[in-house]
Amino acid sequence: MTSAGGRFDAAVTGIGMVTPAGLGTAASWDRITAADGTAAERVPALAGLRADFGCWMPGFDPEAAVGRRKAWRLDRSSQLALAAAAEALADAGLDPARWDGARVGVVLGSGIGGASAWERQHQVLREHGSEKVSALLIPMLAVNMAAGYIAIETGARGPNFVTATACASGATAIGQARELLRGGRCDVVITGGTEACLIPSIISGFQQMGALSGRRDDPTAASRPFDVDRDGFVPAEGAAVLVLERPESARARGARVRANVSGYGASADAYNATAPEPAGTGAELALRAALDDAGLAPGSVDHVNAHGTSTPLNDLMEARLIRRVFDHRPSVTSVKGVTGHSLGAAGAIEVAVTALTLEKGLVPPTANLTGQDPQIDLDVVAKAARPADVRVAVSNSFGFGGQNAVVLLTRA
Structure with a gap:
């Protein structure tokens, strides 16, 4: 709906998830709400590295x-995106054979793109020469191709692009998808994020930065957002896709609306390439912009799905931000204790989880939170899922380069 004050509610009519917590939305939700961590095994592709564990999907x-x-022509990041999109469209009850493709857009987020294909073909080049490099390398590695392949698969001929704002990419995509609906450019937008870069070069880079957890002896408990003993994030792969529709389009076909995307805000820290601005002043701009966009006061927010990376700097900055803006102490959770940090896909996965929280009235717990950092004065849900009457929630996403994106959702 568009309210008298100008608020626009984009209807979430479909959700698809392919995550380390489960291959499908229901399986992912069940494991996330059970606070069952997924980083229990070594990743074969990372064998020989110090950081050889992560949250991956051996069953995919x-x-x-x-x-x-199709599978042999696509990088894994595109494979995951197509799988999540297929589930989201089925969940929405939409048949691409029957829609006006010119009114359907695709906006996907990815921080790195087809990195696994690039690394694999670089090895081919080194070992066998340029004549053996795949002719499909460029369409496999290009960051835009996950969105392009979804369009090819579904006949979506509207605006089609990828947002790359590091770990905020998925949330940025959802915010931009809503703008296409609000501006009347599309009736339906397939949106979300995907990432699959559990490969030696990328993980070694994060390792050398000191960003990763060193709990190799206990990987399941390594991702521990807001815990006093957190020591870094656990890398992950995954994808989540949402189907957003103009409210009148959803109503006209009798669609089930799972939640509404009612506000969006974005900003930059303008501070540091990799470290968040300690006070969270840049992130606060995005959070308050999302509230203003929705026409809501901070006291209206019942729940915060935090970026919550399990890194010392991010969690403390975000806690200070949440406490400063929301003095009424809404519930807070981070799903990265279960899913790990899937970089450009993380924001989309977390918006999907936030939509389910609104729909089901259940706040997932923060896995592995056994001793909350005393500097973090928040109502962080831990140990068990909490039933709650959640009507308004925000999902925070922050990325390298000081990229900030906040999506505000309301109950349908």
Whole structure:
């Protein structure tokens, strides 16, 4: 709906998730609400590295998900995006064969793109020469191709692009998708985020930065947002796709609306390439912009799905921000204790989880939070999921380069 004050509610009519917590939305939600961490095994592709564990999906079968002929032509990041998009469209009850493709857009977030294909073909180049490099390398590695392949698969001929704002990419995509609906450019937008870069070069880079957890002896408990003993994030892969529709389009076809995207804000820290601005002043601009966009006061917010990376700097900055803006102490959670940090896909996964929180009235717990940092004065849900009457929630996403994106959702 568009309210008298100008608020625009984009209807979430479909959700698809392919995450370390589960291959599908229901499986992901169940494991996230059970606070069952997923980083329990070594990642074969990372063998030999000091940081050889992460949250991955050994059960994901690309051929079963997208078909044998497509699977070998796509980087894993595109495979995950197509699988999540297929589930989201089925959940929305939309048949691409019956829609006006010119009114359907695709906006996807990805921080790195087809990195695994790039690394694999670089090895081919080194070992066998340029004549053996795949002719499909460029469409496999280009960051825009996940969105492009979704359009090819579904006949979505409207605006099509990828947002790359580091770990805020998925949230940025959802915010921009809503703008396409609000501006009347589209009736439906397929949006979300995808990332699959559990590969030696990328993980070694994060390791050398000191960003990763060193709990190699206990990987399941390594991602511990807001805990006093947190020591870094656990890398992950995954994808989440939401179907957003103009409210009148959703109503006209009798669609189930799972939640509404009612506000969006973005900003930059303008501070440091990798460290968040300690006071969170840049992030606060995005948070307050999302509230203003929705026409809501801070006291209206019942729940915060935090970026919550399990890094010392981010969690403290975000806690100070949440406490400063929301003095009424809404519930707070971070799903990264279960899913790990899937970089450009993280924001989309967390917006999807926030939509489910609104719909189901259940706040997932923050996994591995056994001793909350005394400097973090928040009502962080831990140990068990909490039933709650959540009508308004925000999902925070922050990325390298000082990129900030906040999505505000309301109950349908």
